[in-house]
Amino acid sequence: MTALRLLILAGLIAGLPTVAAAQSERPTATLTVQRGLSISTVSPMRLQPTTPDAGLSVTGSNLIDAPAMIRISGDPGRVYRIRLPQADADQGGSVIEDLRIWSATSGDISDTRVARLDLQGHDLLRVSGRLRVRLDEEGEPVAALPLSIDYE
Amino acid sequence: MKRTIAGLCAALTLLAAGQAQADPTVTHSPATAPTLGTTIRGSSATTFSISTAGAVSRTSGNAIRLSTSSVTTPTINISCGLLNLNSLCALRYIRVTITPVTGSGAAHITRLRVGSLTGATYRTGSAPAEGGSVTFDLNPLGLLTTASFKLGMDVQLAAGAASGNTTFDYIVTVQFTT
Numbered sequence: 043m044t045a046l047r048l049l050i051l052a053g054l055i056a057g058l059p060t061v062a063a064a065q066s067e068r069p070t071a072t073l074t075v076q077r078g079l080s081i082s083t084v085s086p087m088r089l090q091p092t093t094p095d096a097g098l099s100v101t102g103s104n105l106i107d108a109p110a111m112i113r114i115s116g117d118p119g120r121v122y123r124i125r126l127p128q129a130d131a132d133q134g135g136s137v138i139e140d141l142r143i144w145s146a147t148s149g150d151i152s153d154t155r156v157a158r159l160d161l162q163g164h165d166l167l168r169v170s171g172r173l174r175v176r177l178d179e180e181g182e183p184v185a186a187l188p189l190s191i192d193y194e
Numbered sequence: 195m196k197r198t199i200a201g202l203c204a205a206l207t208l209l210a211a212g213q214a215q216a217d218p219t220v221t222h223s224p225a226t227a228p229t230l231g232t233t234i235r236g237s238s239a240t241t242f243s244i245s246t247a248g249a250v251s252r253t254s255g256n257a258i259r260l261s262t263s264s265v266t267t268p269t270i271n272i273s274c275g276l277l278n279l280n281s282l283c284a285l286r287y288i289r290v291t292i293t294p295v296t297g298s299g300a301a302h303i304t305r306l307r308v309g310s311l312t313g314a315t316y317r318t319g320s321a322p323a324e325g326g327s328v329t330f331d332l333n334p335l336g337l338l339t340t341a342s343f344k345l346g347m348d349v350q351l352a353a354g355a356a357s358g359n360t361t362f363d364y365i366v367t368v369q370f371t372t
Contacts, residue, residue, distance in 0.1 A: 064369035069222045069268050071347075071362050073230035073301055075355045078258070117357045 077117045077163065081191055084111035084166075089138070089173040109142075109170035114191065118163040124155040125190040138171040138185050156194060218274045218283055218335075220290075220368045228265040228347075234258040235355045246309030246346035257351050267309070272332070272368050273340040281370065285334050287317055289371040292345065293327040295363040300355035302362050309344030331371055 087110035116122065124143065144150055146166040148157035159165050175183040228244050240255025248264035272290065274283030294303035307324035316322075317331035324346075332341055349362060 064367050065219050066365055066367045067220045067222055067270075068295070068363055068365050070226050071228050071230075071268075071303075071349070071364075072226055072359060073259075073349070073351070073362075074232045074359050075235050075300060075351065075357050076232055077357050078234040 076193070077115075079122065079191060079193065080113075080115040082113050084113050086110055087138075087169060087171075087187065089171065109144075109168040110187075112167040112169060112189075114159065114165045114167065116159050116163050116193065118159060118161050120163075121156060121158050121194040122165075122191055123194045124151070124157075124167075125192075126155075127188055137174050138187050139174050141169065141171040141187075144168045218272055218288055218368050218370070220366050221271045222268050222366065223271070224266060224268070227268040230259060230265060230349070232260045233351060234260065235351070235353075235357070237353055239350055239353050241304065241348050241350045243305075243348045244346050246307055246344040248346075253348070255351070255353075257355075267344045267346055269342055269344055270366055271340050271342050272314070272335075274335065278335050278337055278339070283335065283370075284337050286370045287334060287372065288314075288332045288341075289329065289369050290332065291327070291329045291367045293365050293367075294347075295365060297363075299362060300352045300360045301349055303347050303364055304350045305348035306364065307346040309346060311341065311343045313339040314341035 085108065088108045114122065126141070142150075142152050143155065144152075144167065145157035147160045148165075151157050157165055157167075169187070169189070171187075173183060173185060228248065228250075230242060230244075230250065233242075234257060236255050236257030238255045240257035241253045242257075242259060243251050243253045244265060244267060245251075246267055248267045250259060250262075250265055252259065270290075270292075272288060274280050278284035292306050292308075294306065296302055305324055305326060306328045308321055308328055308330070311321065311332075314332045314335055317333050322328050322330040335341060345364075347364070351360075
């Protein structure tokens with residue numbers, strides 16, 4: 043009986059209300075903000091079919107053999123990569139070969155296809171190549187060049 | 195036998211004294227949650243709503259969250275240590291207050307919502323309504339339980355937010371109430 047009393051007493055002592063300070067916790071949540079890549083074609087590419095390799099310089103707007111001018115905006119200093127679809131040798135119609143890409147910030151990126159935006163978050167691409175036309179094609183030859191550009 | 199009981203008394207007393215300032219306690223897991231991931235900033239303030247189950251939806255604005263996956267919402271745990279005996283914790287009502295931290299960051303919490311409660315019951319009998327901050331009371335925990343609930347929230351990302359990682363915090367406070 044004494045033992046039981048002691049046990050009850052211990053429980054009461056252990057359970058005595060003490061200074062009950064409020065306890066706080068400060069959890070954290072996160073997200074990562076990024077500026078979307080803005081891509082706009084300033085001028086389309088115009089290639090002379092008979093010319094083996096178009097020049098990369100621009101002397102006016104929309105001249106024959108003018109490269110495509112593409113303006114890119116995004117997070118300053120970020121690296122971006124240009125992706126092209128796999129060439130399909132069996133596809134019909136005209137195609138662009140020997141693609142040349144020149145970046146205002148990174149120079150010739152024809153092989154690497156990787157460049158960096160400047161400190162203001164801008165870059166300007168000049169894209170050119172050689173237009174291969176099928177002999178049996180009628181009318182004005184037109185080729186599509188789908189580019190995919192995203193942050194690296 | 196008496197010596198054993200007396201020793202147990204002393205141990206319990208010391209235990210109570212040692213944790214006198216730590217009742218009740220609140221913890222959370224995982225360490226950082228929710229994590230929304232990469233978001234393209236918008237030209238207007240954008241609100242993402244996160245349900246207590248972790249589903250994310252955009253309710254206003256034009257920022258874009260790249261992922262459509264759900265996120266892990268935080269689990270808040272409330273307990274009082276061994277057997278919930280400290281300060282008679284097992285027998286006392288507990289008030290829980292959750293408030294967002296407002297700061298200079300690009301993102302902040304605008305709304306909080308409490309998910310299903312386990313290990314305890316609401317004193318009012320029902321879950322609190324969601325709001326800018328949330329306060330509710332729990333019935334006494336009893337001897338062996340830990341109260342847990344998930345927390346959902348609305349997060350507002352400022353227009354034209356600066357690039358990089360941004361955090362948004364909230365504070366969970368627990369205390370005894372009468």
